Amino acid sequence: MSAYVSAFDLFSIGVGPSSSHTVGPMRAGVDFARRLAASEILPRTARVTCSLYGSLGATGLGHGTPDAVVAGLRGQEPETVDPAAVREAWSHYPEGEPLVLAGVHAVPFGKDDITFEARTRLPGHPNAMTLRAFDEAGSILTQETYYSVGGGFIRRDGESAEVSSTAFPFAYSDAATLLELCDEHGLTIAELARLNEESLHGEAEVAAGLDAIWDAMSSCVNAGLHTGGVLPGVLGVKRRASTIREQLENVESGGHRELPGEWLGAFALAVNEENAAGGRVVTAPTNGAAGILPAVAMYWWRFLADSGLGGGNAVTPYGELVGSALLGFGGEPAEVPDDDSEAIAEANRRRGIRRFLLTATALGSLFKANASISGAEGGCQAEVGSACAMAAGGLTAVMGGTNRQIENAAEIAMEHHLGLTCDPVGGLVQIPCIERNAIAASTAVTAARLALRGDGNHFVSLDMVVETMRQTGIDMSTKYKETSEGGLAVNVIEC
The missing domain is CATH 3.30.1330.90 (D-3-phosphoglycerate dehydrogenase; domain 3)
Incomplete structure (x- = not known):
């Protein structure tokens, strides 16, 4: 299966x-x-x-x-x-x-x-x-x-716990098999995922669906960056993403260079503040960890996609720029005016985001199948750790990384979230959840950069880390698994 x-x-x-x-x-x-x-x-x-x-x-x-x-x-x-x-x-x-x-x-x-x-x-x-x-x-x-x-x-209750009963053309049960399939068929991880998706949906439908996911993610980032006030609940947590956006825009308007790392954190805060307020979000792969993938993807979109560092004409997921004609999602010419450089850049960025999401999907499936993405079952390592690994792999893919560098990036990201507890103060998805997404987004970028500096060979495999996460979740006390009965949840006084 x-x-x-x-x-x-x-x-x-x-x-x-x-x-x-x-x-x-x-x-x-x-x-x-x-x-x-x-x-x-x-x-x-x-x-x-x-x-x-x-x-x-x-x-x-x-x-x-x-x-x-x-x-x-x-x-x-x-x-x-x-x-x-x-x-x-x-x-x-x-x-x-x-x-x-x-x-x-x-x-x-x-x-x-x-x-x-x-x-x-x-x-x-x-x-x-x-x-x-x-x-x-x-x-x-x-x-x-x-x-x-x-x-x-x-x-x-009574239904099978199987992850998927769909007969995908490229079935794999672990990361090792995933890499072997990619080697055998000459595919990137994103291409393998795309072919699996196209076995259920048409090519155009897959592209449109991925674009809709990204549009929802980016809209959530934008909404969070432009909404202030206080989050609902007894903690009275103040929203910070909008204030940080204003500060960064003031720095940039003063002639100083952009601050990508600080924007990365602001993007993640924006999404998780929207989530905490009960707004429209995309599970990625959960809501408590919903800010990590959009933040890293937006970081690539805004700061790297057009720089030649994993975007623009250098790396495109399903075709290259040939003269002035941009190849589409599956190889067909896209309808982009040959004199519209902004439209070409936008199309290339969207193609990169599709590659990012498909790569993240292939990796996230491994955590869901072989460990957990539930904080109540595995602690926050299962949510934020999985999301960080997915984002690290996706970023590595759009930065031109090989399949083994992608697997390495995901392994690095997950390895350094092992044992992370889920202890929301007041039972609210606010403290420490919101900041935790910003920190994990930064970790994902670091993991991707470390992997890209290597050749993909590494001692600890992603499969080893996934299994370790599963075992750690079993051993973890229930009070550290989304029950608010331990950790920060009992050591922070609710005022």
């Missing part, structure tokens, strides 16, 4: 603040409501309840989990819902107002129909929830238990 997970599943457009605590539960609510609507049970349903177990019960309030469940039961999906409609769906639920399941069947509902059972841990996964439908007499008509397994992915 292939470890590969489609880019359009790994990078899903949703809402903050958490892929496992917000996006996953919303999808579970949607699935439960749809199952009711597709059966003969819905007309007899007089009440629905939801029990949140383990980590969902422990930090669900801070992560907006009950709001997400209510939105999902209404039939609202994370990809299309207005984020504002989710933020207060449960926390400010109007007393006495019925809940319209799947948008078609109204039942009485109260806030106490969602319960928090943090001390109860189900064996399937630390993030578990059970939805139940009752008839007028109070008898259970049906119930489903869902596991939110990280990155917005969900699994119903």
